[in-house]
Amino acid sequence: MSRPRIVIVGAGFAGYRAARTLSRLTRHQADITLLNPTDYFLYLPLLPQVAAGILEPRRVTVSLSGTLPHVRLVLGEADSIDFDGRTVHYTGPEGDGGTLSYDRLVLAAGSVNKLLPIPGVAEHAHGFRSLPEALYLRDHVTRQVELAADTDEPARCQARCTFVVVGAGYTGTEVAAHGQLFTDAQVRKHPLRAGMRPRWMLLDIADRVLPELDERLGRTADEVLRRRGVEVRMGTSVKEATHDGVLLTDGEFVPSRTLVWCVGVRPDPLAAALELPLERGRLLVDPHLRVPGRDELFAAGDAAAVPDLEKPGSYTPMTAQHAWRQGKTVAHNVAASLGMGERRAYRHRDLGFVVDLGGVKAAANPLGVHLSGAVAGAVTRGYHLAAMPGNRVRVAADWVLDAVLPRQAVQLGLVRSWSVPLDTASPELVRMPGDPDRAEEPAKTGDAPAEGRGEDRASDPVRDPDAVKHPEPPGPVKRPERPAEREEKAQHRKKSAHATSRKGTHEHR
Protein backbone atom coordinates (compact mmCIF):
# COMPACT_ATOMS: atom_id res chain seq x y z
CA MET A 1 0.00 0.00 0.00
CA SER A 2 1.20 3.56 -0.70
CA ARG A 3 1.33 5.93 2.27
CA PRO A 4 -1.86 5.24 4.17
CA ARG A 5 -4.24 8.16 4.64
CA ILE A 6 -5.69 8.64 8.10
CA VAL A 7 -8.48 11.16 8.55
CA ILE A 8 -9.57 12.29 12.02
CA VAL A 9 -12.87 14.15 12.33
CA GLY A 10 -12.86 16.51 15.32
CA ALA A 11 -9.93 18.01 17.22
CA GLY A 12 -11.24 17.87 20.77
CA PHE A 13 -9.82 15.76 23.57
CA ALA A 14 -10.08 12.49 21.64
CA GLY A 15 -9.22 13.74 18.15
CA TYR A 16 -6.34 15.98 19.21
CA ARG A 17 -4.73 13.22 21.27
CA ALA A 18 -5.26 10.72 18.45
CA ALA A 19 -3.57 13.02 15.94
CA ARG A 20 -0.66 13.74 18.27
CA THR A 21 -0.10 10.08 19.13
CA LEU A 22 -0.46 8.91 15.53
CA SER A 23 2.02 11.50 14.42
CA ARG A 24 4.54 9.94 16.78
CA LEU A 25 3.64 6.30 16.10
CA THR A 26 3.61 6.45 12.31
CA ARG A 27 6.86 8.43 12.06
CA HIS A 28 5.94 10.10 8.77
CA GLN A 29 4.86 6.77 7.26
CA ALA A 30 1.25 7.94 6.97
CA ASP A 31 -0.63 11.07 5.90
CA ILE A 32 -2.60 12.31 8.88
CA THR A 33 -5.38 14.82 8.30
CA LEU A 34 -7.33 16.51 11.07
CA LEU A 35 -10.71 17.98 10.09
CA ASN A 36 -12.08 20.54 12.54
CA PRO A 37 -14.20 23.68 12.23
CA THR A 38 -11.77 25.77 14.30
CA ASP A 39 -7.99 26.00 14.17
CA TYR A 40 -7.69 25.27 17.89
CA PHE A 41 -8.19 22.58 20.47
CA LEU A 42 -10.50 23.90 23.19
CA TYR A 43 -9.79 23.05 26.82
CA LEU A 44 -13.44 23.01 27.88
CA PRO A 45 -12.98 22.54 31.66
CA LEU A 46 -11.64 26.09 32.00
CA LEU A 47 -14.54 27.68 30.11
CA PRO A 48 -16.31 28.86 33.31
CA GLN A 49 -13.19 30.90 34.08
CA VAL A 50 -13.48 32.58 30.68
CA ALA A 51 -17.12 33.48 31.37
CA ALA A 52 -16.11 34.90 34.76
CA GLY A 53 -13.38 37.07 33.25
CA ILE A 54 -10.48 35.28 34.94
CA LEU A 55 -8.98 33.90 31.74
CA GLU A 56 -8.80 35.59 28.38
CA PRO A 57 -10.49 33.40 25.76
CA ARG A 58 -7.36 32.50 23.80
CA ARG A 59 -5.79 31.03 26.93
CA VAL A 60 -8.06 27.99 26.80
CA THR A 61 -7.24 27.26 23.17
CA VAL A 62 -4.26 25.41 21.78
CA SER A 63 -3.25 26.05 18.18
CA LEU A 64 -3.59 22.90 16.09
CA SER A 65 -1.07 23.77 13.41
CA GLY A 66 1.30 25.18 16.04
CA THR A 67 1.37 22.00 18.11
CA LEU A 68 0.80 19.30 15.48
CA PRO A 69 3.44 20.13 12.87
CA HIS A 70 3.21 16.82 11.01
CA VAL A 71 -0.56 16.79 10.76
CA ARG A 72 -2.48 18.43 7.94
CA LEU A 73 -5.22 20.66 9.30
CA VAL A 74 -8.35 21.03 7.20
CA LEU A 75 -10.80 23.66 8.45
CA GLY A 76 -14.36 22.48 8.09
CA GLU A 77 -17.16 20.29 9.32
CA ALA A 78 -17.78 16.78 8.05
CA ASP A 79 -21.29 16.62 6.68
CA SER A 80 -21.41 13.24 4.96
CA ILE A 81 -19.33 10.11 4.73
CA ASP A 82 -19.29 7.61 1.88
CA PHE A 83 -18.21 4.40 3.59
CA ASP A 84 -17.95 2.40 0.37
CA GLY A 85 -15.97 5.07 -1.46
CA ARG A 86 -14.02 5.86 1.74
CA THR A 87 -14.45 9.61 1.51
CA VAL A 88 -15.51 12.34 3.91
CA HIS A 89 -17.28 15.37 2.51
CA TYR A 90 -16.92 18.58 4.46
CA THR A 91 -17.96 22.22 4.35
CA GLY A 92 -15.32 24.84 5.02
CA PRO A 93 -15.58 28.07 7.01
CA GLU A 94 -16.58 30.16 3.99
CA GLY A 95 -19.16 27.77 2.62
CA ASP A 96 -16.86 26.05 0.19
CA GLY A 97 -16.44 22.31 0.52
CA GLY A 98 -14.16 19.44 -0.25
CA THR A 99 -13.67 15.72 -0.06
CA LEU A 100 -11.06 13.81 1.89
CA SER A 101 -10.16 10.22 0.99
CA TYR A 102 -9.12 7.88 3.75
CA ASP A 103 -7.82 4.40 4.47
CA ARG A 104 -8.58 4.79 8.17
CA LEU A 105 -11.16 7.12 9.64
CA VAL A 106 -11.44 8.22 13.28
CA LEU A 107 -14.70 9.88 14.29
CA ALA A 108 -14.27 12.15 17.31
CA ALA A 109 -16.87 14.89 16.79
CA GLY A 110 -17.77 15.22 20.48
CA SER A 111 -21.12 16.50 21.67
CA VAL A 112 -23.48 19.48 21.54
CA ASN A 113 -25.95 21.11 23.95
CA LYS A 114 -28.87 18.94 24.90
CA LEU A 115 -32.35 20.37 24.53
CA LEU A 116 -35.37 19.29 26.51
CA PRO A 117 -38.87 19.89 25.16
CA ILE A 118 -39.66 22.75 27.56
CA PRO A 119 -41.54 25.75 26.14
CA GLY A 120 -39.37 28.79 25.51
CA VAL A 121 -36.05 27.17 26.34
CA ALA A 122 -34.71 26.97 22.79
CA GLU A 123 -35.52 30.66 22.29
CA HIS A 124 -34.51 32.12 25.64
CA ALA A 125 -31.75 29.96 27.11
CA HIS A 126 -28.11 29.79 26.18
CA GLY A 127 -25.84 26.77 26.36
CA PHE A 128 -22.35 26.55 27.73
CA ARG A 129 -20.08 24.29 25.75
CA SER A 130 -18.14 26.55 23.42
CA LEU A 131 -15.95 29.63 23.45
CA PRO A 132 -18.56 31.87 21.76
CA GLU A 133 -21.13 30.86 24.39
CA ALA A 134 -18.70 31.64 27.22
CA LEU A 135 -17.89 35.01 25.68
CA TYR A 136 -21.56 35.75 25.21
CA LEU A 137 -22.29 34.95 28.85
CA ARG A 138 -19.40 37.08 30.10
CA ASP A 139 -20.63 40.09 28.14
CA HIS A 140 -24.28 39.49 28.89
CA VAL A 141 -23.79 39.20 32.65
CA THR A 142 -21.56 42.27 32.73
CA ARG A 143 -24.15 44.21 30.76
CA GLN A 144 -27.03 43.16 33.00
CA VAL A 145 -25.23 44.42 36.09
CA GLU A 146 -24.31 47.68 34.37
CA LEU A 147 -27.89 48.26 33.21
CA ALA A 148 -29.24 47.29 36.63
CA ALA A 149 -27.00 49.84 38.29
CA ASP A 150 -28.50 52.47 36.01
CA THR A 151 -32.18 51.83 36.66
CA ASP A 152 -34.38 53.40 39.34
CA GLU A 153 -37.00 50.68 39.24
CA PRO A 154 -36.29 48.00 41.86
CA ALA A 155 -38.23 45.33 39.93
CA ARG A 156 -36.28 45.91 36.75
CA CYS A 157 -33.02 46.03 38.66
CA GLN A 158 -33.86 42.74 40.35
CA ALA A 159 -34.77 41.03 37.07
CA ARG A 160 -31.54 42.09 35.40
CA CYS A 161 -29.53 40.90 38.36
CA THR A 162 -31.14 37.48 38.67
CA PHE A 163 -29.22 34.74 36.91
CA VAL A 164 -30.76 31.30 36.57
CA VAL A 165 -28.51 28.32 35.90
CA VAL A 166 -30.20 25.01 35.12
CA GLY A 167 -28.29 21.78 35.70
CA ALA A 168 -26.17 21.21 38.80
CA GLY A 169 -23.59 18.98 37.13
CA TYR A 170 -20.01 20.24 37.11
CA THR A 171 -20.63 22.80 34.35
CA GLY A 172 -23.68 24.44 35.98
CA THR A 173 -22.12 24.31 39.43
CA GLU A 174 -18.93 25.98 38.26
CA VAL A 175 -20.83 28.61 36.25
CA ALA A 176 -22.98 29.56 39.26
CA ALA A 177 -20.06 29.52 41.69
CA HIS A 178 -17.89 31.75 39.49
CA GLY A 179 -20.86 33.88 38.44
CA GLN A 180 -21.80 34.92 41.96
CA LEU A 181 -18.22 35.98 42.71
CA PHE A 182 -17.95 37.84 39.41
CA THR A 183 -21.14 39.88 39.83
CA ASP A 184 -20.53 40.55 43.55
CA ALA A 185 -17.17 42.07 42.61
CA GLN A 186 -18.83 44.19 39.93
CA VAL A 187 -21.49 45.44 42.33
CA ARG A 188 -18.89 46.39 44.91
CA LYS A 189 -17.58 48.92 42.38
CA HIS A 190 -20.96 50.06 41.07
CA PRO A 191 -23.54 49.43 43.80
CA LEU A 192 -27.10 48.62 42.77
CA ARG A 193 -30.09 50.65 43.96
CA ALA A 194 -31.28 49.95 47.48
CA GLY A 195 -28.24 47.82 48.19
CA MET A 196 -29.57 44.98 46.07
CA ARG A 197 -27.28 42.03 45.55
CA PRO A 198 -27.08 39.94 42.37
CA ARG A 199 -29.03 36.72 42.78
CA TRP A 200 -27.74 33.47 41.30
CA MET A 201 -29.97 30.41 41.29
CA LEU A 202 -28.86 26.85 40.59
CA LEU A 203 -31.67 24.45 39.70
CA ASP A 204 -31.76 20.74 39.10
CA ILE A 205 -34.40 18.03 39.14
CA ALA A 206 -31.91 15.85 41.02
CA ASP A 207 -31.96 15.94 44.81
CA ARG A 208 -28.38 17.12 45.21
CA VAL A 209 -25.63 19.16 43.62
CA LEU A 210 -23.23 17.20 41.37
CA PRO A 211 -25.63 14.23 41.25
CA GLU A 212 -23.33 12.11 39.10
CA LEU A 213 -20.21 12.58 41.19
CA ASP A 214 -19.18 11.37 44.62
CA GLU A 215 -21.62 12.54 47.31
CA ARG A 216 -18.91 14.29 49.30
CA LEU A 217 -17.98 16.44 46.30
CA GLY A 218 -21.62 17.44 46.04
CA ARG A 219 -21.80 18.29 49.73
CA THR A 220 -18.68 20.48 49.55
CA ALA A 221 -19.94 22.31 46.47
CA ASP A 222 -23.38 22.77 48.03
CA GLU A 223 -21.89 24.30 51.19
CA VAL A 224 -19.63 26.68 49.29
CA LEU A 225 -22.44 27.81 46.99
CA ARG A 226 -24.92 28.43 49.82
CA ARG A 227 -22.36 30.24 51.94
CA ARG A 228 -21.67 32.48 48.97
CA GLY A 229 -25.37 33.26 48.61
CA VAL A 230 -26.21 31.14 45.56
CA GLU A 231 -29.80 29.84 45.85
CA VAL A 232 -29.44 26.09 45.43
CA ARG A 233 -32.87 24.72 44.48
CA MET A 234 -32.72 20.97 44.04
CA GLY A 235 -35.77 19.01 42.89
CA THR A 236 -36.73 22.05 40.81
CA SER A 237 -36.46 22.75 37.12
CA VAL A 238 -37.89 25.00 34.44
CA LYS A 239 -41.50 24.69 33.32
CA GLU A 240 -41.38 27.54 30.86
CA ALA A 241 -38.91 30.19 29.79
CA THR A 242 -40.14 33.56 28.60
CA HIS A 243 -38.75 36.94 27.68
CA ASP A 244 -39.25 38.24 31.16
CA GLY A 245 -38.24 35.32 33.28
CA VAL A 246 -38.49 31.69 34.14
CA LEU A 247 -41.47 29.75 35.42
CA LEU A 248 -40.20 27.04 37.76
CA THR A 249 -41.71 23.59 38.17
CA ASP A 250 -42.76 24.54 41.72
CA GLY A 251 -44.95 27.31 40.28
CA GLU A 252 -42.75 30.28 41.17
CA PHE A 253 -42.09 32.83 38.42
CA VAL A 254 -38.58 34.27 38.62
CA PRO A 255 -38.15 37.56 36.73
CA SER A 256 -34.79 37.27 34.98
CA ARG A 257 -33.01 38.07 31.73
CA THR A 258 -30.57 35.20 32.00
CA LEU A 259 -31.12 31.48 31.64
CA VAL A 260 -27.98 29.35 31.36
CA TRP A 261 -28.70 25.86 30.13
CA CYS A 262 -26.30 23.28 31.55
CA VAL A 263 -28.53 20.20 31.68
CA GLY A 264 -26.16 18.12 29.65
CA VAL A 265 -24.98 17.28 26.20
CA ARG A 266 -25.93 14.90 23.45
CA PRO A 267 -23.57 13.34 20.93
CA ASP A 268 -22.79 15.42 17.86
CA PRO A 269 -25.58 14.95 15.27
CA LEU A 270 -22.98 13.67 12.81
CA ALA A 271 -23.05 10.33 14.69
CA ALA A 272 -26.79 9.89 14.17
CA ALA A 273 -26.57 10.90 10.51
CA LEU A 274 -24.24 8.02 9.63
CA GLU A 275 -26.78 5.22 9.99
CA LEU A 276 -24.41 3.08 12.03
CA PRO A 277 -25.40 1.25 15.24
CA LEU A 278 -25.94 3.73 18.07
CA GLU A 279 -26.23 3.59 21.84
CA ARG A 280 -28.22 6.64 23.04
CA GLY A 281 -26.97 8.64 20.08
CA ARG A 282 -23.33 7.58 20.43
CA LEU A 283 -21.59 5.41 17.84
CA LEU A 284 -21.30 1.90 19.14
CA VAL A 285 -17.72 0.63 19.11
CA ASP A 286 -15.94 -2.45 20.46
CA PRO A 287 -13.35 -2.25 23.27
CA HIS A 288 -10.74 -1.54 20.57
CA LEU A 289 -12.76 1.54 19.58
CA ARG A 290 -13.56 0.06 16.19
CA VAL A 291 -17.02 0.23 14.65
CA PRO A 292 -18.12 -3.42 14.37
CA GLY A 293 -18.04 -4.72 10.81
CA ARG A 294 -15.97 -1.77 9.57
CA ASP A 295 -12.27 -2.51 9.95
CA GLU A 296 -11.25 0.93 8.74
CA LEU A 297 -13.62 2.91 10.97
CA PHE A 298 -12.93 3.99 14.57
CA ALA A 299 -14.64 6.34 17.03
CA ALA A 300 -13.70 7.85 20.41
CA GLY A 301 -14.73 10.45 22.96
CA ASP A 302 -18.23 11.78 23.65
CA ALA A 303 -19.45 10.67 20.22
CA ALA A 304 -18.60 7.01 20.88
CA ALA A 305 -20.27 4.46 23.14
CA VAL A 306 -17.19 2.66 24.44
CA PRO A 307 -17.76 -0.45 26.59
CA ASP A 308 -16.50 0.23 30.11
CA LEU A 309 -14.34 -2.79 30.91
CA GLU A 310 -14.10 -1.60 34.52
CA LYS A 311 -17.90 -1.68 34.82
CA PRO A 312 -19.11 -4.46 32.54
CA GLY A 313 -22.47 -3.78 30.94
CA SER A 314 -22.04 0.00 30.89
CA TYR A 315 -20.34 2.54 28.63
CA THR A 316 -17.67 5.04 29.59
CA PRO A 317 -19.13 8.42 30.62
CA MET A 318 -18.76 11.52 28.47
CA THR A 319 -15.79 13.12 30.19
CA ALA A 320 -12.55 14.71 29.08
CA GLN A 321 -10.67 12.15 31.12
CA HIS A 322 -12.03 9.29 29.03
CA ALA A 323 -11.93 11.14 25.70
CA TRP A 324 -8.26 12.05 26.18
CA ARG A 325 -7.27 8.48 26.98
CA GLN A 326 -9.44 7.02 24.24
CA GLY A 327 -7.62 9.32 21.81
CA LYS A 328 -4.37 7.60 22.68
CA THR A 329 -5.85 4.11 22.49
CA VAL A 330 -7.53 4.75 19.16
CA ALA A 331 -4.23 6.03 17.76
CA HIS A 332 -2.47 2.83 18.80
CA ASN A 333 -5.22 0.72 17.26
CA VAL A 334 -5.25 2.64 13.99
CA ALA A 335 -1.47 2.29 13.78
CA ALA A 336 -1.76 -1.44 14.61
CA SER A 337 -4.32 -1.88 11.83
CA LEU A 338 -1.64 -0.52 9.47
CA GLY A 339 0.95 -2.98 10.76
CA MET A 340 2.60 -0.63 13.26
CA GLY A 341 2.50 -2.05 16.78
CA GLU A 342 -0.10 -4.02 18.71
CA ARG A 343 -3.70 -3.10 19.22
CA ARG A 344 -5.05 -2.69 22.76
CA ALA A 345 -8.44 -2.64 24.45
CA TYR A 346 -9.57 0.57 26.13
CA ARG A 347 -9.56 0.28 29.89
CA HIS A 348 -9.44 3.16 32.34
CA ARG A 349 -10.53 3.69 35.91
CA ASP A 350 -11.64 7.21 36.92
CA LEU A 351 -8.82 9.06 38.63
CA GLY A 352 -11.22 11.36 40.46
CA PHE A 353 -12.74 14.73 39.72
CA VAL A 354 -11.96 18.35 40.30
CA VAL A 355 -14.69 20.99 40.50
CA ASP A 356 -13.50 24.59 40.52
CA LEU A 357 -15.72 26.75 42.74
CA GLY A 358 -13.97 30.05 42.13
CA GLY A 359 -11.82 32.13 44.46
CA VAL A 360 -9.46 29.66 46.08
CA LYS A 361 -12.17 27.06 46.59
CA ALA A 362 -12.77 23.75 44.88
CA ALA A 363 -14.02 20.25 45.56
CA ALA A 364 -11.77 17.44 44.44
CA ASN A 365 -11.19 13.73 44.96
CA PRO A 366 -7.93 12.86 43.20
CA LEU A 367 -7.37 9.09 43.41
CA GLY A 368 -10.35 8.89 45.77
CA VAL A 369 -8.92 11.28 48.40
CA HIS A 370 -11.56 13.87 49.26
CA LEU A 371 -10.31 17.47 49.36
CA SER A 372 -12.03 20.80 49.88
CA GLY A 373 -11.15 24.46 50.42
CA ALA A 374 -7.86 25.99 49.36
CA VAL A 375 -6.04 22.63 49.14
CA ALA A 376 -8.61 21.41 46.64
CA GLY A 377 -8.30 24.76 44.84
CA ALA A 378 -4.54 24.32 44.46
CA VAL A 379 -4.91 20.70 43.33
CA THR A 380 -7.58 21.72 40.81
CA ARG A 381 -5.45 24.41 39.24
CA GLY A 382 -2.40 22.15 39.23
CA TYR A 383 -4.45 19.43 37.55
CA HIS A 384 -5.68 21.75 34.81
CA LEU A 385 -2.19 23.06 34.13
CA ALA A 386 -0.86 19.52 33.85
CA ALA A 387 -3.77 18.38 31.68
CA MET A 388 -3.65 21.24 29.17
CA PRO A 389 -1.68 20.31 26.07
CA GLY A 390 -0.35 23.88 25.69
CA ASN A 391 -0.68 27.53 26.77
CA ARG A 392 0.10 26.68 30.40
CA VAL A 393 2.31 29.69 31.08
CA ARG A 394 -0.33 32.09 29.78
CA VAL A 395 -3.03 30.44 31.89
CA ALA A 396 -0.84 30.59 34.99
CA ALA A 397 -0.02 34.24 34.23
CA ASP A 398 -3.71 35.11 34.04
CA TRP A 399 -4.27 33.42 37.41
CA VAL A 400 -1.50 35.46 38.96
CA LEU A 401 -2.89 38.68 37.48
CA ASP A 402 -6.37 37.81 38.69
CA ALA A 403 -5.02 37.27 42.19
CA VAL A 404 -3.41 40.70 42.39
CA LEU A 405 -5.52 42.95 40.16
CA PRO A 406 -9.23 43.77 40.09
CA ARG A 407 -11.04 41.84 37.41
CA GLN A 408 -11.87 43.69 34.19
CA ALA A 409 -15.63 43.88 33.83
CA VAL A 410 -16.10 45.25 30.33
CA GLN A 411 -18.30 43.89 27.61
CA LEU A 412 -16.96 43.83 24.08
CA GLY A 413 -20.30 42.94 22.50
CA LEU A 414 -18.68 40.73 19.87
CA VAL A 415 -20.95 37.73 20.38
CA ARG A 416 -24.66 38.45 20.21
CA SER A 417 -27.53 36.44 21.60
CA TRP A 418 -28.76 35.34 18.19
CA SER A 419 -25.31 34.22 17.11
CA VAL A 420 -25.11 31.52 19.82
CA PRO A 421 -28.47 29.70 19.64
CA LEU A 422 -28.98 26.84 22.04
CA ASP A 423 -30.20 24.49 19.33
CA THR A 424 -27.23 24.13 17.02
CA ALA A 425 -25.10 21.32 15.67
CA SER A 426 -22.08 23.65 15.68
CA PRO A 427 -21.81 25.40 19.06
CA GLU A 428 -18.17 26.23 18.36
CA LEU A 429 -19.12 28.45 15.40
CA VAL A 430 -20.67 31.87 15.80
CA ARG A 431 -23.76 32.24 13.63
CA MET A 432 -23.15 34.99 11.08
CA PRO A 433 -25.48 37.52 9.47
CA GLY A 434 -27.12 35.98 6.44
CA ASP A 435 -27.07 32.47 7.82
CA PRO A 436 -30.46 31.02 6.79
CA ASP A 437 -31.21 29.71 10.31
CA ARG A 438 -30.71 33.15 11.72
CA ALA A 439 -33.25 34.86 9.48
CA GLU A 440 -36.10 34.11 11.87
CA GLU A 441 -34.43 35.63 14.94
CA PRO A 442 -35.61 39.27 14.79
CA ALA A 443 -39.16 38.02 14.32
CA LYS A 444 -38.95 36.28 17.71
CA THR A 445 -38.40 39.59 19.44
CA GLY A 446 -41.15 41.30 17.53
CA ASP A 447 -38.92 44.34 17.14
CA ALA A 448 -37.89 46.16 14.05
CA PRO A 449 -34.18 46.72 13.77
CA ALA A 450 -32.99 50.23 14.53
CA GLU A 451 -30.58 51.94 12.24
CA GLY A 452 -26.91 52.55 13.10
CA ARG A 453 -27.18 53.60 16.74
CA GLY A 454 -24.19 53.55 19.05
CA GLU A 455 -26.17 52.27 22.03
CA ASP A 456 -27.16 49.20 20.04
CA ARG A 457 -23.91 47.64 21.00
CA ALA A 458 -24.93 47.53 24.62
CA SER A 459 -28.23 45.85 24.01
CA ASP A 460 -29.30 42.31 23.51
CA PRO A 461 -32.08 41.94 20.96
CA VAL A 462 -33.40 38.59 21.94
CA ARG A 463 -33.18 38.61 25.72
CA ASP A 464 -33.76 42.26 26.37
CA PRO A 465 -37.19 43.65 25.56
CA ASP A 466 -36.22 47.09 26.86
CA ALA A 467 -33.19 47.48 24.73
CA VAL A 468 -32.94 49.22 21.40
CA LYS A 469 -32.45 46.48 18.87
CA HIS A 470 -29.25 46.44 16.92
CA PRO A 471 -29.34 46.53 13.16
CA GLU A 472 -28.35 43.40 11.36
CA PRO A 473 -24.70 44.02 10.66
CA PRO A 474 -23.91 44.45 6.99
CA GLY A 475 -21.34 42.21 5.40
CA PRO A 476 -20.78 39.15 3.34
CA VAL A 477 -22.71 35.99 3.97
CA LYS A 478 -20.42 33.54 5.71
CA ARG A 479 -20.75 29.81 5.80
CA PRO A 480 -24.27 29.49 4.44
CA GLU A 481 -25.84 26.33 5.69
CA ARG A 482 -26.14 23.61 3.10
CA PRO A 483 -29.58 22.17 2.31
CA ALA A 484 -28.40 18.72 3.43
CA GLU A 485 -27.23 20.13 6.73
CA ARG A 486 -30.47 21.99 7.32
CA GLU A 487 -32.43 18.86 6.53
CA GLU A 488 -30.22 16.82 8.85
CA LYS A 489 -30.66 19.36 11.64
CA ALA A 490 -34.40 19.46 11.18
CA GLN A 491 -34.57 15.67 11.34
CA HIS A 492 -32.32 15.67 14.34
CA ARG A 493 -34.43 18.23 16.16
CA LYS A 494 -37.48 16.04 15.63
CA LYS A 495 -35.64 12.93 16.82
CA SER A 496 -34.08 14.75 19.75
CA ALA A 497 -37.37 16.17 20.95
CA HIS A 498 -38.91 12.73 20.66
CA ALA A 499 -36.02 10.99 22.38
CA THR A 500 -35.77 13.45 25.24
CA SER A 501 -39.48 13.45 25.87
CA ARG A 502 -39.40 9.67 26.02
CA LYS A 503 -36.34 9.56 28.20
CA GLY A 504 -37.11 12.57 30.34
CA THR A 505 -33.79 12.39 32.18
CA HIS A 506 -30.84 14.74 32.53
CA GLU A 507 -27.23 13.95 31.88
CA HIS A 508 -25.31 16.29 34.08
CA ARG A 509 -22.08 17.91 33.01
Ligand SMILES: Cc1cc2nc3c(=O)[nH]c(=O)nc-3n(C[C@H](O)[C@H](O)[C@H](O)COP(=O)(O)OP(=O)(O)OC[C@H]3O[C@@H](n4cnc5c(N)ncnc54)[C@H](O)[C@@H]3O)c2cc1C
Ligand atom coordinates in the same frame (compact mmCIF):
# COMPACT_ATOMS: atom_id res chain seq x y z
C1 LIG B 1 -17.95 23.68 30.37
C2 LIG B 1 -17.48 22.25 30.40
C3 LIG B 1 -16.64 21.82 31.41
C4 LIG B 1 -16.20 20.50 31.45
N1 LIG B 1 -15.38 20.12 32.46
C5 LIG B 1 -14.93 18.85 32.49
C6 LIG B 1 -14.05 18.42 33.54
O1 LIG B 1 -13.72 19.20 34.42
N2 LIG B 1 -13.62 17.14 33.51
C7 LIG B 1 -13.99 16.25 32.53
O2 LIG B 1 -13.55 15.10 32.54
N3 LIG B 1 -14.82 16.63 31.53
C8 LIG B 1 -15.29 17.91 31.48
N4 LIG B 1 -16.14 18.29 30.48
C9 LIG B 1 -16.54 17.32 29.45
C10 LIG B 1 -15.45 17.21 28.41
O3 LIG B 1 -15.06 18.48 27.99
C11 LIG B 1 -15.93 16.37 27.22
O4 LIG B 1 -16.29 15.10 27.70
C12 LIG B 1 -14.81 16.25 26.20
O5 LIG B 1 -14.59 17.51 25.61
C13 LIG B 1 -15.14 15.23 25.11
O6 LIG B 1 -14.08 15.18 24.23
P1 LIG B 1 -14.33 14.87 22.69
O7 LIG B 1 -12.99 14.84 22.02
O8 LIG B 1 -15.21 13.71 22.52
O9 LIG B 1 -15.18 16.11 22.16
P2 LIG B 1 -14.82 17.65 22.12
O10 LIG B 1 -13.74 17.99 23.06
O11 LIG B 1 -16.11 18.36 22.24
O12 LIG B 1 -14.27 17.84 20.65
C14 LIG B 1 -15.03 17.58 19.50
C15 LIG B 1 -14.41 18.32 18.35
O13 LIG B 1 -15.04 17.92 17.15
C16 LIG B 1 -15.36 19.07 16.38
N5 LIG B 1 -16.50 18.73 15.53
C17 LIG B 1 -17.81 18.61 15.85
N6 LIG B 1 -18.53 18.25 14.76
C18 LIG B 1 -17.65 18.14 13.75
C19 LIG B 1 -17.80 17.81 12.37
N7 LIG B 1 -18.99 17.52 11.82
N8 LIG B 1 -16.70 17.80 11.60
C20 LIG B 1 -15.47 18.10 12.13
N9 LIG B 1 -15.28 18.40 13.42
C21 LIG B 1 -16.36 18.43 14.22
C22 LIG B 1 -15.67 20.13 17.43
O14 LIG B 1 -15.56 21.41 16.89
C23 LIG B 1 -14.59 19.83 18.46
O15 LIG B 1 -13.40 20.48 18.14
C24 LIG B 1 -16.60 19.60 30.43
C25 LIG B 1 -17.45 20.02 29.42
C26 LIG B 1 -17.89 21.34 29.39
C27 LIG B 1 -18.80 21.79 28.28
